[in-house]
Amino acid sequence: MQKNMSIIxxxxxxxxxxxxxxxxxxxxxxxxxxERLENLKYNINDLGDVPVSRPDEKDHVQDGxxxxxxxxxxxxxxxxxxxxxxxxxxxxxxxxxxxxxIAIGSLAGIAKHYDNLGVIWYDAHGDLNSGETSPSGNIHxxxxxxxxxxxxxxxxxxxxxxxxxxxxxxVIVGARSLDPGEKELIREKGITVYSMHEIDRLGMSRVxxxxxxxxxxxxxxxxxxxxxxxxDPEEAPGVGTPVIGGLSYRESHLAMEMLSEADIxxxxxxxxxxxxxDDKNKTATMAVGLxxxxxxxxxK
Ligand SMILES: NC(=[NH2+])NCCC[C@H](N)C(=O)O
Ligand SMILES: [Mn+2]
Ligand SMILES: [Mn+2]
Numbered sequence: 001m002q003k004n005m006s007i008i009x010x011x012x013x014x015x016x017x018x019x020x021x022x023x024x025x026x027x028x029x030x031x032x033x034x035e036r037l038e039n040l041k042y043n044i045n046d047l048g049d050v051p052v053s054r055p056d057e058k059d060h061v062q063d064g065x066x067x068x069x070x071x072x073x074x075x076x077x078x079x080x081x082x083x084x085x086x087x088x089x090x091x092x093x094x095x096x097x098x099x100x101x102i103a104i105g106s107l108a109g110i111a112k113h114y115d116n117l118g119v120i121w122y123d124a125h126g127d128l129n130s131g132e133t134s135p136s137g138n139i140h141x142x143x144x145x146x147x148x149x150x151x152x153x154x155x156x157x158x159x160x161x162x163x164x165x166x167x168x169x170x171v172i173v174g175a176r177s178l179d180p181g182e183k184e185l186i187r188e189k190g191i192t193v194y195s196m197h198e199i200d201r202l203g204m205s206r207v208x209x210x211x212x213x214x215x216x217x218x219x220x221x222x223x224x225x226x227x228x229x230x231x232d233p234e235e236a237p238g239v240g241t242p243v244i245g246g247l248s249y250r251e252s253h254l255a256m257e258m259l260s261e262a263d264i265x266x267x268x269x270x271x272x273x274x275x276x277x278d279d280k281n282k283t284a285t286m287a288v289g290l291x292x293x294x295x296x297x298x299x300k
Contacts, residue, residue, distance in 0.1 A: 001263055001295065002092040005042045007034065008082050009049035012075055014068035015101025015140035018240040020276030025049055025096040027238075027275040027284035033096070036292050045091065050079045050105075052098075065131040066152055072139045073154040076105030080159050083109025087267070094291070097271030099240070100127055103143035103225050104155050110223055110267045111147070111164035118219030118264075119147070119165055120211060121172045122255070123227035124243040126182040126193075133181025140241075140272075143225075144170070145185065167191050169219050171211045173255070174199065174230035177243045196245055204251040208258040221266035224259065226290070228272050228283055236286050238278025249286060256293035268294065 009025030034044050052075045055068075063069040083093045083106050095106045100123070111117045121127070127144040130151045134141055139155070146155045149163030156162045167189035175195040178186070186193055192214070194207045202210075215222050233242035235249050247255075259265055270287045278284065 001265070002090065003042055004090065005037065005044055005092040005094055006086040007044060007046040007094050007096065008079065008086070009096045010052065010075065010079055010098035010102040010105070011049050012052050012072070012098035012102050014052065014055060014071050015099040016138040016240055017067070018274065018277070019055070021097070021099045021240055021272060021274040022052065023275045024098055024271070024273035024284070027273055027278070027281055028096045028270065028287050031281055031284040031288040033288050033291055036288055037295060040292070040296050042295065047082065050075055050082060062137065063152075065134055065137045066139060067137045068139070069152060069154060072101050072104075073158070076102065076108065076155070077158050079105030080108035083267070084112065084159065087113050093267045095269035097269060097273070099140040100143055100225075100227050100271045101139040102271060103127070103269060104146050105158060106267070106269050107143075107147045107164045107223065108158040112159060112161065114219075114221040116169055116219045117165055118169045118215040118222040119171070120215070120222065120224045121170060122174055122224065122230045123172065124174055124176050124229045124246055125227070125241065126172060126175055126178045126186065128182040128185045129179060130181070133179060135179055148189070150185070169215070171215065173207065173211065174247050176245055199247065199251070204247070204254050205258070208255050212258065212262045212264060216262070216264055222264045224265055224268040224294070226268070226270050228270065228287060231286065236283045238274050238283030239272050240274050240277065241272075249289070252290055253293050256290050260294055260296050265294070
C-alpha cells in the first residue's frame with residue numbers, strides 16, 4: 001500500500017434532501033482519522049475540503065429530475081481535479097463525504113489513471129439510477145450509473161471523458177434496496193452483486209475472497225466506495241437513507257481486513273456519515289475503525 005496519503009473532505013449535502021451530511025468530513029476528522037493513520041506510519045496530508053455551495057432555494061433550481069444538478073456537478077469537477085492531482089503526485093487519495101454523489105468526482109479523477117479500474121461498491125443501495133429511473137431526483141442515488149456513462153452529460157462527462165468504469169469491473173456488496181430501473185441495469189450490464197442474500201448464504205469471508213480474486217485477475221487498480229448505510233442502521237444510525245437488515249460492524253471489519261491483506265486498493269472513499277442523525281458520533285467513529293483496519297491495523 002502506498003504510504004503517502006492525501007485526505008480530501010467533501011462537505012456535500014446537495015445530492016439528497018436531508019441536511020447534515022455536509023458535516024460528515026468534520027465528524028470523521030473529529031473521530032481521529034489522521035492520528036489513526038499516522039500511527040500506522042502513513043504520511044498524511046489533509047488538503048481540507050472541496051468547496052460546496054450552500055443550499056439556497058434561489059439559485060438551486062431543479063433540472064428535470066436532477067436536484068441541484070449545477071452545484072453537484074461544479075463541486076464534483078473540483079473534486080476530480082484535486083484527486084487527479086494527488087494521484088499524479090503518487091499519493092493515495094482518501095475521500096471523506098458528504099453524500100454519495102461525490103463518487104462522481106472522485107472516480108472521474110481516479111479512473112483516468114487506469115485502463116481497467118475495479119470498484120467495490122459497499123452499500124445498501126446500487127446507486128444506479130438516472131434522471132429517468134430515479135424515484136427521488138437525488139443525485140446520490142445515481143453515481144455508479146454516471147460512472148458507467150449513463151446520466152446527464154454534466155455529470156457523466158466530468159474531466160471530458162466517459163465512461164469512467166466498465167460494468168464487469170464493478171462488485172456491489174451489501175445491497176438490499178434496489179429500484180426497478182437499477183435491477184434492470186444490473187441484469188442488462190451483468191454487474192456482480194453480493195446482496196445480503198449472498199452474504200447470509202456464503203458469509204462475508206467467502207464473499208470478500210471471491211471479490212478480491214475476481215478483481216485481482218482483471219483490474220489494474222481498485223477503488224473502494226464505502227457508503228456507511230451498507231452497515232446496519234442499528235449499529236450505524238448516522239446515515240440519511242437507512243435500510244434495515246444490513247451488514248454488521250464485525251462483517252465490515254473483516255471485509256476491510258481482507259482488503260488490507262490482499263493489498264489491492266489504490267483509492268478509497270467513505271461517504272454518507274450524517275452527524276445530525278447520529279448517536280454521539282458513533283457512525284463516524286465506526287468509519288474511522290474501518291479505515292484503521294483497511295490500512296493495516298491488526299490485533300496481533
Ligand atoms: N447513496 C445513497 N445513500 N443512495 C440512496 C439512494 C436511494 C434511492 N435508490 C434513490 O435513488 O433515491
Ligand atoms: Mn446507500
Ligand atoms: Mn450509496
